[in-house]
Amino acid sequence: MNAAQAGESLTRSVEDYLKTIYRLSDGRPAATSEIAQALDLSPASVSGMIKRLTEQRLLDHAPYRGAQLTEEGRRVALRMIRRHRLIESYLVANLGYSWDTVHDEAERLEHAVSDTLVERMAAALGHPTSDPHGDPIPAADGSMIEEDVVPLSELPAGVEFAIRRVGAEDPELLRHLADRGLRPGVTITVVSRQPFNGPITIRLATSEQVIGSEVAHHLLCAATEGSVA
Amino acid sequence: MNAAQAGESLTRSVEDYLKTIYRLSDGRPAATSEIAQALDLSPASVSGMIKRLTEQRLLDHAPYRGAQLTEEGRRVALRMIRRHRLIESYLVANLGYSWDTVHDEAERLEHAVSDTLVERMAAALGHPTSDPHGDPIPAADGSMIEEDVVPLSELPAGVEFAIRRVGAEDPELLRHLADRGLRPGVTITVVSRQPFNGPITIRLATSEQVIGSEVAHHLLCAATEGSVA
DNA sequence: TCCAGAGTTTAGTGTTGCCTAACTCTGTGG
DNA sequence: CCACAGAGTTAGGCAACACTAAACTCTGGA
Structure with missing residues (x-):
C-alpha cells in the first residue's frame, strides 16, 4: 500500500516536487540543485524532501545521483x-x-x-x-501524446509550419507573442534568418514579422498537413 | 499594519478558524469547546490557535471567556x-x-x-x-443583508410563507428536501401541526407534504409579498 | 593521481499546527 | 460559601517543511 493509492492526500509541497521532477527528468534523474532552483528552495531542503519521498516510494534516489520518479510518482505528477x-x-x-x-x-x-x-x-x-x-x-x-516539435529558431526557410506549443510561462513574453498573433495553431513560414542567432523573418497569413532568436526558441512548431512530410 | 492588510496570506487553518468563529458567535464570544467541536479538533489545539490569532489581532480573547472576532477578523471571515x-x-x-x-x-x-x-x-x-x-x-x-427568517417549525397555520434559506449542509438531508420540492423560493402554507414537536402538514403549489419537526427546523421562511405584513 | 570546487547531505533551528496529559479556573449545587 | 465537575489552559511532543552552517563526496583538470 502506498500513499496515493490509500487515498491519503499528498501535501501541496509533495505535489509540487513531483510535478517539478517530472518536468526536469528527461530520461535522466533530476539533480538536487536543479530541483532546488526550480522550486526556489535551498538544496538542503530538497535533499530532505527527497529522502521523505523516497521512503514513500514516490521517488527512487541514489545519494549524489539525483532523484527519479517511481511509477507511482509519475502517476501523481501526470495527474497534477x-x-x-x-x-x-x-x-x-x-x-x-x-x-x-x-x-x-x-x-x-x-x-x-x-x-x-x-x-x-x-x-x-x-x-x-x-x-x-x-x-x-x-x-x-x-x-x-507528446508531438514531435521543432523550435522556430531551427526551422528551414520556405517551408510552411504550424505553431503547436508555446513553451513559456512568463506573462510578458506571452503578451508579446499574443500581440503579434503568434499562438498555437497559426501557420508560419520562415522567410529569412540572420546568422549568429540573429532575428528571424517569418510570414504569417496576413503579415510578416521579425522576431528575436530568444523568442523563436519558445515557439515549438510542426509541419502542417499540407506541407511535404 | 496587520497581517491581512499587509497582503500576507493567512493559512488555511486560520481562515477556517475565523469562519467558524464568525458562524458560532451570535453577539457573544465563541467558546473554545464549541470551536473545537465545530472544527473537530482538541480544545487544547484551539486554545493554542486562539492565542496566536489574538496576537495577530484577528481575535479578542479573555482567558476562560471565549473568543470574539476583531474588526479585521470579521473582515477575513466575511471574505471567506x-x-x-x-x-x-x-x-x-x-x-x-x-x-x-x-x-x-x-x-x-x-x-x-x-x-x-x-x-x-x-x-x-x-x-x-x-x-x-x-x-x-x-x-x-x-x-x-441578513433577512429575518422564521423556522418552518414555528410558522402560524394558514398564512402563506416562502422558504428563504435551508440551514443545513448534510447531503442526505438536502437530498431529502430536494426530493420533496422544498427549496428556497418555494411558497408554502402550514395546514396543521401536531403537538409535542410532531409532524407538520404543509401545502405547496401542487402538493401537500408532512414533514418532521427536525427537518422543519432547517427550513427558514419569511412572509411572501402577497401575505399580510 | 590528487585535489579544488561544485554538488550533496547532515545537523541543528524555527514555525505551524496538531496531539495527550496535567493543571487551573469558573460557576453552581448543596 | 465552598467544593467539585467540567471548561479552558499550559506543558511537552511530534510531523511536515523550510532555513543556515558545516561536513562530506564526487569529478574534472593539472
Whole structure:
C-alpha cells in the first residue's frame, strides 16, 4: 500500500516536487540543485524532501545521483499536470482569463480541486487534448501524446509550419507573442534568418514579422498537413 | 499594519478558524469547546490557535471567556464566506453540481481562489445575492443583508410563507428536501401541526407534504409579498 | 593521481499546527 | 460559601517543511 493509492492526500509541497521532477527528468534523474532552483528552495531542503519521498516510494534516489520518479510518482505528477492544464483551459474558455494570466491561478487551484471537478471541467470543454499554450493534456489514465516539435529558431526557410506549443510561462513574453498573433495553431513560414542567432523573418497569413532568436526558441512548431512530410 | 492588510496570506487553518468563529458567535464570544467541536479538533489545539490569532489581532480573547472576532477578523471571515457561497453558486450554475454535493468542493476551493477569480465568477453569475441554499452572499466590501427568517417549525397555520434559506449542509438531508420540492423560493402554507414537536402538514403549489419537526427546523421562511405584513 | 570546487547531505533551528496529559479556573449545587 | 465537575489552559511532543552552517563526496583538470 502506498500513499496515493490509500487515498491519503499528498501535501501541496509533495505535489509540487513531483510535478517539478517530472518536468526536469528527461530520461535522466533530476539533480538536487536543479530541483532546488526550480522550486526556489535551498538544496538542503530538497535533499530532505527527497529522502521523505523516497521512503514513500514516490521517488527512487541514489545519494549524489539525483532523484527519479517511481511509477507511482509519475502517476501523481501526470495527474497534477492534467489538472493544471485543464484548469488553465477552463479559465481561459469560461472565465475571461488570458493565456498570460492563468498560470498562477491554476498553480493554486490544481491542489484544491477534486477529481470530480476536474472531470466536469474537462467535459464542459469537450475533453480538450491541449491547453491554451498548446501543451498536451494527459488523459485521465495518465497517457499523454507528446508531438514531435521543432523550435522556430531551427526551422528551414520556405517551408510552411504550424505553431503547436508555446513553451513559456512568463506573462510578458506571452503578451508579446499574443500581440503579434503568434499562438498555437497559426501557420508560419520562415522567410529569412540572420546568422549568429540573429532575428528571424517569418510570414504569417496576413503579415510578416521579425522576431528575436530568444523568442523563436519558445515557439515549438510542426509541419502542417499540407506541407511535404 | 496587520497581517491581512499587509497582503500576507493567512493559512488555511486560520481562515477556517475565523469562519467558524464568525458562524458560532451570535453577539457573544465563541467558546473554545464549541470551536473545537465545530472544527473537530482538541480544545487544547484551539486554545493554542486562539492565542496566536489574538496576537495577530484577528481575535479578542479573555482567558476562560471565549473568543470574539476583531474588526479585521470579521473582515477575513466575511471574505471567506463570500468566496464559499459564490463558489457554490458557480459550481451549481455551471458545472453540474447539486446543492447537496457542493459544500466540500467549495470548502477546499475557497482557500485557493484569487480575488480576481471570485469576482469573475460573481460577474458570470450576474452578482447573485444568495447561494443555492438561500444563504446571503456578503458583498465585496463585507456588507451582508441578513433577512429575518422564521423556522418552518414555528410558522402560524394558514398564512402563506416562502422558504428563504435551508440551514443545513448534510447531503442526505438536502437530498431529502430536494426530493420533496422544498427549496428556497418555494411558497408554502402550514395546514396543521401536531403537538409535542410532531409532524407538520404543509401545502405547496401542487402538493401537500408532512414533514418532521427536525427537518422543519432547517427550513427558514419569511412572509411572501402577497401575505399580510 | 590528487585535489579544488561544485554538488550533496547532515545537523541543528524555527514555525505551524496538531496531539495527550496535567493543571487551573469558573460557576453552581448543596 | 465552598467544593467539585467540567471548561479552558499550559506543558511537552511530534510531523511536515523550510532555513543556515558545516561536513562530506564526487569529478574534472593539472
